[in-house]
Structure formats: structure tokens, C-alpha cells
Amino acid sequence: MVNLSCKIGDLDFKNPVMTASGTCGYGPELEDFLDIGRLGGIIIKGTTMEPREGNPYPRMAETPSGMLNSVGLQNKGIDYFEKNIYPRISGYDTNVIVNVNGSYIDDYVNLASRIDKLDKIRSIELNISCPNVKMGGMAFGTNPVSAREVIKAVRAVYSHMLMVKLSPNVTDITQFARIAEEEGADSISLINTLLGMAVDIKTMRPKLATITGGLSGPAVKPVALRLVWQAARAVKIPVIGIGGIMNAVDALEFIMAGATAVQVGTATFIEPDAPVKIIDGISQYLDEHGISDYSELIGCINR
Amino acid sequence: MAKRVQDLLVVENRQIKKDICILELSSTVSLPEIIPGQFVQVRADGSQDTFLRRPFSVHDVDYEKRTLKLLVQVVGDGSAALYDLKAGDKLNIVYPLGNSFSVPDIGDRIMLIGGGSGIAPLYYLAKSLNDQDYKPDILLGFRNSERIIEHEEFGKYGNVLITTEDGSEGEKGFVTDHSTLRNNSYTRIYCCGPDPMMKAVAKYSAIRNIFCEVSLENLMGCGFGICLCCIVNTTRGNICTCTEGPVFNINELKW
Numbered sequence: 001m002v003n004l005s006c007k008i009g010d011l012d013f014k015n016p017v018m019t020a021s022g023t024c025g026y027g028p029e030l031e032d033f034l035d036i037g038r039l040g041g042i043i044i045k046g047t048t049m050e051p052r053e054g055n056p057y058p059r060m061a062e063t064p065s066g067m068l069n070s071v072g073l074q075n076k077g078i079d080y081f082e083k084n085i086y087p088r089i090s091g092y093d094t095n096v097i098v099n100v101n102g103s104y105i106d107d108y109v110n111l112a113s114r115i116d117k118l119d120k121i122r123s124i125e126l127n128i129s130c131p132n133v134k135m136g137g138m139a140f141g142t143n144p145v146s147a148r149e150v151i152k153a154v155r156a157v158y159s160h161m162l163m164v165k166l167s168p169n170v171t172d173i174t175q176f177a178r179i180a181e182e183e184g185a186d187s188i189s190l191i192n193t194l195l196g197m198a199v200d201i202k203t204m205r206p207k208l209a210t211i212t213g214g215l216s217g218p219a220v221k222p223v224a225l226r227l228v229w230q231a232a233r234a235v236k237i238p239v240i241g242i243g244g245i246m247n248a249v250d251a252l253e254f255i256m257a258g259a260t261a262v263q264v265g266t267a268t269f270i271e272p273d274a275p276v277k278i279i280d281g282i283s284q285y286l287d288e289h290g291i292s293d294y295s296e297l298i299g300c301i302n303r
Numbered sequence: 304m305a306k307r308v309q310d311l312l313v314v315e316n317r318q319i320k321k322d323i324c325i326l327e328l329s330s331t332v333s334l335p336e337i338i339p340g341q342f343v344q345v346r347a348d349g350s351q352d353t354f355l356r357r358p359f360s361v362h363d364v365d366y367e368k369r370t371l372k373l374l375v376q377v378v379g380d381g382s383a384a385l386y387d388l389k390a391g392d393k394l395n396i397v398y399p400l401g402n403s404f405s406v407p408d409i410g411d412r413i414m415l416i417g418g419g420s421g422i423a424p425l426y427y428l429a430k431s432l433n434d435q436d437y438k439p440d441i442l443l444g445f446r447n448s449e450r451i452i453e454h455e456e457f458g459k460y461g462n463v464l465i466t467t468e469d470g471s472e473g474e475k476g477f478v479t480d481h482s483t484l485r486n487n488s489y490t491r492i493y494c495c496g497p498d499p500m501m502k503a504v505a506k507y508s509a510i511r512n513i514f515c516e517v518s519l520e521n522l523m524g525c526g527f528g529i530c531l532c533c534i535v536n537t538t539r540g541n542i543c544t545c546t547e548g549p550v551f552n553i554n555e556l557k558w
Contacts (some may be wrong), residue, residue, distance in 0.1 A: 025529040032306040053541050060524050060532035062355050071531045074541060269525035270356055
């Protein structure tokens with residue numbers, strides 16, 4: 001038996017594989033395909049104080065080895081979540097983590113304090129990196145002053161494991177990783193999507209109604225890996241790697257580059273049981289290589 | 304019925320046109336219940352350019368033989384790879400997905416309207432209606448006589464009417480130009496085809512207060528409600544075509 005468990009902040013994970021926000025709904029959507037209890041964690045869709053309708057259609061375009069999306073944080077809001085979703089998913093035998101969003105710092109703060117009171121949710125992912133909203137999102141995460149402000153304000157009201165999701169759309173990722181650490185975040189997750197676009201030459205129009213959107217999938221993996229490696233060398237808090245992870249090999253690359261855990265995102269659209277296959281694949285790799293604990297691999301390329 | 308990911312075996316690939324084929328796929332285990340209007344998400348392994356799965360309506364189901372059929376029109380590299388599949392090849396699908404056409408009321412005068420490859424889900428619907436002793440009128444629209452597909456097959460389950468845009472077969476014009484829509488008072492219309500056609504049928508139905516359902520073909524990321532990409536604007540707000548549809552009552556759509 002190999003050990004896949006880890007601790008991030010004060011939270012225990014049975015394994016280092018989570019489902020990324022925006023790619024697993026609230027959880028029930030995946031129940032037909034996998035046992036949620038096998039996951040290290042499930043990061044449910046980006047939640048805001050008020051319900052959001054998101055951006056107009058079309059909000060998706062397939063691109064080479066990836067896809068652009070401009071969903072724009074469509075969600076039913078925190079009231080609906082507390083009343084209708086939370087009771088349904090609070091029994092999951094895994095870490096349920098809520099991805100938290102806002103247009104103003106107060107939104108983030110109010111949301112974090114609301115979720116702080118939910119017994120079965122022991123972590124939030126502070127999303128300061130969504131590229132698809134006019135206000136908030138990436139605007140916070142690409143400006144060092146506002147990034148610091150929002151993390152500081154949320155840390156003051158949130159008592160459990162605080163994960164900050166970073167944007168790749170910055171010049172120096174280590175600057176934002178350090179800010180998160182300095183302001184008391186327990187971990188950072190990266191990358192959110194890369195800002196991109198696509199044009200339909202038949203209609204001579206952008207493929208997305210919002211013109212630009214977030215790129216995800218294998219196309220972003222080398223970039224994500226580089227950013228995770230840089231961030232992991234810059235801070236002591238755990239780094240959670242995200243970006244084009246399709247299989248166990250990809251996940252292992254992130255771990256070896258310095259990630260303590262990973263999130264599987266776009267892969268789940270194509271293979272809805274991908275996260276579980278990745279957990280099994282990591283175990284198998286450890287078995288085959290006579291490694292008893294996956295943590296030996298974290299950042300091993302630097303040694 | 305629980306959704307599943309499964310490798311199916313290609314039993315037959317009937318290439319009925321240079322760009323349209325009907326794939327018959329078989330399962331080694333019992334098929335889940337599949338209702339008319341539902342779809343599958345296909346992984347086009349033979350196409351390097353195709354990253355996401357592609358949705359296809361279920362064209363027919365045979366529970367005894369454990370087979371289902373998909374009607375595939377080539378529009379890009381992914382569908383081209385499906386067109387080239389041979390008997391014995393495997394095809395990985397996620398299914399059954401989406402909602403279904405509603406069950407008619409007793410005494411309904413039913414019309415099925417399909418355009419081009421949009422006839423795909425209507426065939427299984429016609430067959431199922433026939434099992435329930437309905438004999439619908441089936442109006443199929445094509446560009447010209449060369450593009451007509453499956454009309455004889457449909458004839459087993461209803462009274463088939465044809466329009467072609469150039470008048471080379473059936474009545475000339477679009478489906479909404481067909482005389483049957485002037486001469487008969489239908490009480491229930493099921494429609495699938497290109498967007499402009501469905502919008503025209505929806506308009507025809509709305510004016511006459513006829514119950515009408517359309518099957519939408521929005522771009523999809525996942526097919527089971529996790530990516531929120533295939534949304535359609537409805538009276539209930541932006542909702543996923545893949546889970547709340549693909550079949551919608553026209554009164555719900557903000558077209």
C-alpha cells in the first residue's frame with residue numbers, strides 16, 4: 001500500500017487529487033461516473049453572493065488541444081447553495097471546498113464569513129483569477145495591491161484552510177505567490193485559465209460572444225507547469241497544481257515540479273471519471289517504482 | 304437512468320451519402336433505457352484535431368440486439384473520422400444524456416418536422432410513437448432530391464411528406480411552405496433541424512397556439528451539466544441544453 005495522503009493547512013486529504021472548480025458542478029453531476037468519496041477534494045463551482053446568469057452564448061470554443069470558455073461565473077448564489085445544495089453534498093466523504101468570487105472586496109468577505117459557518121466545508125478557494133467577469137475576478141489577482149487587500153480581508157474573517165487561486169496572466173507569478181503567503185493563505189492553487197481568443201473565419205466574427213475567454217486543456221500544461229515550479233520555489237505554503245492535467249503522468253509532472261496536490265479540470269469534460277483514474281495511476285506509478293509515499297516526489301526535480 | 308461511459312462496437316457503417324452515414328453500434332451488456340430525444344457524447348479517437356466529445360442524437364435503439372444507431376453528417380475532422388469507421392472498430396460514448404420529447408396527449412394530431420441531418424432523433428421518436436399507436440405525419444425538408452435521406456424508413460411509421468428547396472422532389476420551398484401545414488390543424492409538433500428552420504416552425508406553431516417542441520444543437524463542452532457552456536436563454540434564465548434539453552417547448556425559449 002502506498003501513502004497518498006497529505007495535509008494542507010489544517011485539512012487532511014486522503015489523496016492529492018481534487019476536481020477543479022467549474023468542471024465538476026456541485027458534485028451530484030458526477031455521481032453516475034465516479035465515487036466522490038474517492039477524491040481528495042471537490043472544489044465546487046464558483047459561487048457569488050447573488051445569483052449570476054453568466055455571459056451570453058456562445059461561451060465555448062474548441063482550440064488545438066484545449067478549449068476557451070467565457071462562462072462568466074454563472075451560479076445560483078450563496079442563498080441557493082446553502083438551502084438546496086449544501087444539505088445534499090455535506091455528506092460527501094471528501095473535502096468539499098467552495099470557490100469564492102466577488103465584484104468587490106466586501107463580496108469576498110461576506111461570502112467567506114457565511115461559508116465559515118458551514119460545518120462540513122473546511123476550506124475555500126479564493127478566486128481572484130477569473131478572466132471572464134467585468135468586475136472582480138482577475139482584476140484582483142493581477143494587481144499586487146488589490147490582491148493583497150482581498151486576501152488580507154478574507155483571512156481576517158475565515159478561520160479554516162484558505163486556498164488562493166492565482167492567475168497566470170501576470171508578469172511575475174512569484175510576486176503573487178508571496179503576497180498570498182504573507183497575508184496568511186494556507187495554500188495557493190494555479191493556474192486559472194490563460195486569457196485567449198479565437199476567430200471564426202466563415203462568419204468573420206469572434207468565436208466567443210465576449211470575444212476573449214479562458215484557455216484550458218493540454219495546450220496550457222507546459223505553461224502551467226512552469227508557473228507551478230516557479231511559485232513552489234518562491235513560497236513555503238503548499239502549491240496545488242492545475243492546468244491541462246489529463247492523466248496520471250501529467251499529475252506526476254506537477255507533483256515533481258513542486259505541487260503538493262493537483263486539480264483535474266477540463267479532462268473531466270471528456271472523461272468524467274478522469275480524476276479517479278488519475279488517483280489510481282499515481283498509486284500504480286508509486287508501486288512500480290517502489291516509492292511508499294507520494295510526498296517523496298514533491299519538488300523532486302529540484303533535488 | 305444512470306449515465307455511463309462505454310466502448311461500443313461498430314456493427315455496421317451504412318454510408319448513405321458522400322457525407323452522411325448511419326453507424327450501428329452494439330453493446331456487450333444490456334443497454335440502459337434510452338428515450339427519444341436523448342443523445343450520446345462520442346469521442347472521435349480517429350481525429351487529432353478533435354479535443355472534446357461530439358454530441359449525436361440517438362437515431363434508433365434495439366434493446367434485444369443491444370444496438371443503437373447514430374446518424375452522422377460530416378462537418379469537420381471529428382465527424383469525418385466517424386464517417387470512416389469500419390465494422391469491428393470501437394467507439395467510446397457517454398450516454399444516455401439529456402431529456403426527451405414529451406409523451407403526446409390522447410387524440411393529438413401529431414406532426415414531426417425534420418430538416419437535413421436534424422431528422423436523426425425524429426426517427427426513433429416516430430418509431431416510439433408508432434409503438435403507442437400514433438401514426439404521425441412526418442414532414443422532411445432537404446435542399447434538393449439528391450440530399451433526401453431515410454424517407455422510406457420513416458414511411459414505416461407515418462405519412463411522409465417532402466419539401467425540397469429547388470422543388471426537385473415533393474413540394475418546393477422550406478418545410479413551413481408545405482401545403483399540409485395550411486390544410487391540416489395539428490395539435491402537436493416535434494421539430495429538429497437547422498436553427499432558422501426550427502425558428503420558422505416555432506413561429507408557425509406559436510401563432511396557432513400549437514404545442515411545439517424543438518431539439519437544439521448548441522455547442523457543448525461536456526454533455527452532462529458541468530461546464531455550463533451549452534446554455535440557452537429561456538424563461539428560466541440561462542440553462543444547459545445538455546441537461547435541461549436538448550428538447551425544449553418553444554414557449555420556454557427566448558428566441
